[in-house]
Amino acid sequence: MWNWFMQNGIWILSVASFILSLVLISRDFLRKKLLGRKSQKDSHRLEKILPVVFWLTCTLLLLIIASAIGAILMSEEGASAHITSENIQLWLLEHGMPILLIIVLSFLIYRIIALAIPRLVEKYLQMRAVGRHSKLWYQNRSQTLGTVLTTTLGGLIGIIAIFMLLGEFNINIAPLLAGAGVAGVAIGLGAQSLIKDFLSGMFIFLEDHFNKGDVVEIAGRVGTVEEINLRRTVLRDLDGIVYSIPNGEITISSNYTRDWARVKLDVPVAYGEDLDRVFEVLNKVGKELAEDKAFASKIKTPPQVLRVQHFNVSSIDIRMLGDVKPNEQWAVTGELRRRVKKAFDSENIEIPFPHIKLYLGDKDKTPNAIISCASCQAQSLTGNRFCGSCGKELSKNQVE
Missing domain, CATH: 3.30.70.100 (Alpha-Beta Plaits)
Incomplete structure (x- = not known):
């Protein structure tokens, strides 16, 4: 690994410096972009996470830059042998142009997919289920499938582009693929619930249980679907409470807004x-x-x-x-x-409602008259049969 660092130190230094400059320049732009698409709760969480991610990224890039400088200085040829016009021209022709081409093509392909997928999905749904569903269903279904397909394909494009870029830097990707396979098996054994969430999410999409914007009841919660992906479904109820429900916990789903x-x-x-x-x-x-x-x-x-x-x-x-x-x-x-x-x-049609009848005692008796108990001399209201203090029966003359 160190020999590879010494052979490619100047290029590692250049790329790491470029990425560090790009991160520093676009920090505020990326922050506004990420926070603008999230809810208030998610934005508050990102406000705490983003500074940590930023400083970790900068620290990692600075370590790479320092390692590259050390590799250049410790090489036999020294820095002067690496930085030559012939080397730069040769590297630009053999690796620089392919790297630039990979980055540009990956970005263009992703942008084309992001623009084309929602329209293709909408036309496909209209041709496949014309007259069978409501206009709201078409809108929600198109938005949901378009978002999921765009995100998934964008991730695949990013992974392929990264492996191609590693090849241009003379990094053998075969050990990485083998390591990824072993790591995948280990993760699969230790994260069965996560795999269950993804599989359940796939069936939710394929069987069209619900879409973004639908009002549903899942996992004992009722609310509007604000976000749905392969791992989780996010609901917001009438009180404004947001529920994040793993798809693996959804056994029964009730859709209140399907078609009619x-x-x-x-x-x-x-x-x-x-x-x-x-x-x-x-x-x-x-x-x-x-x-x-x-x-x-x-x-x-x-x-x-x-x-x-x-x-x-x-x-x-x-x-x-x-x-x-x-x-x-x-x-x-x-x-x-x-x-x-x-x-x-x-x-004049009556809607029944509960009635309560209050008994205020005999109207002929003097209201709120005070009588005294013969045993304890405690005072009680006229009409009471027993003393409120000692519990003994009052005399009939006093009660009357």
Whole structure:
């Protein structure tokens, strides 16, 4: 290894110096770029991690530069034999141009993939499932698959480019590949849960369980899918809490926004109401809601009475059902409740609610009269049968 360092010291020094300069120059740009794409919680975490990564990278590059300088000075030829115009021209022709070509082509291929993949995925989904899904499904599915495929292919391009660059620096990659294979086996044995997460993530994508932007219930949590990859799924619930769920823990997934959704509302009415009249009022409310300009575009079929659902202790539950566009069931249900209450008030239809009856004692008795217990002389209110202090029964004359 040291002999290789001595033979290629000048080139290692040049490349390490260039990378260090690039890191120092682009530090603020990379920081803003990374923090701008993350949520507030992730940004706070990155604020702590990025300085550590930056200084570790700079320290590693400085160690490489110092080692390269030491290798140059300790070589038999010395620094003057390495830095010659002939060597520089020869290296640029044999290695410099291929290295530059590898970097430029890798970047261009990645940019082309990043632009083309989302469009190709969207066209493929429209051709494959035309008329079978909602517009929201196409948007979410295209965004999810496009992001995953772009990230995966970008990673593969980066790995291939790194191995090609190592070859240009006369580094034998065969031992590296063998070492990577052994390390892969060791990691596979020690990180079975991680492999399970990746396999589960693959099946989630292939079987199209849910996509970014869907409202789902997974692992006992309900929320909107903010991020999904092969390892984990990130949800945010109505309270703003973010859940990061490993895909291996997802055994059952419930998607609330696939293609269409349903409004389901149970309306309680009193036993004394005419059910035929109640049905008529509810169906009229559902029809008027579907004809409202603010909600007509959200509703596929007007909410209508389905049946008498339950006989409760103090009410009869009437179930209403209607189909709406994905992610609109909550807004439509809330508006339907409001209109049902207003319609029942105007039609004098009773919605039962619990009643509490208070007994204030005999109205003919003097309120709040004080009596004394014959045993302990403690005072009690008129109407009490027993003393509140000693517990003995008060005399009948005192109670009356």
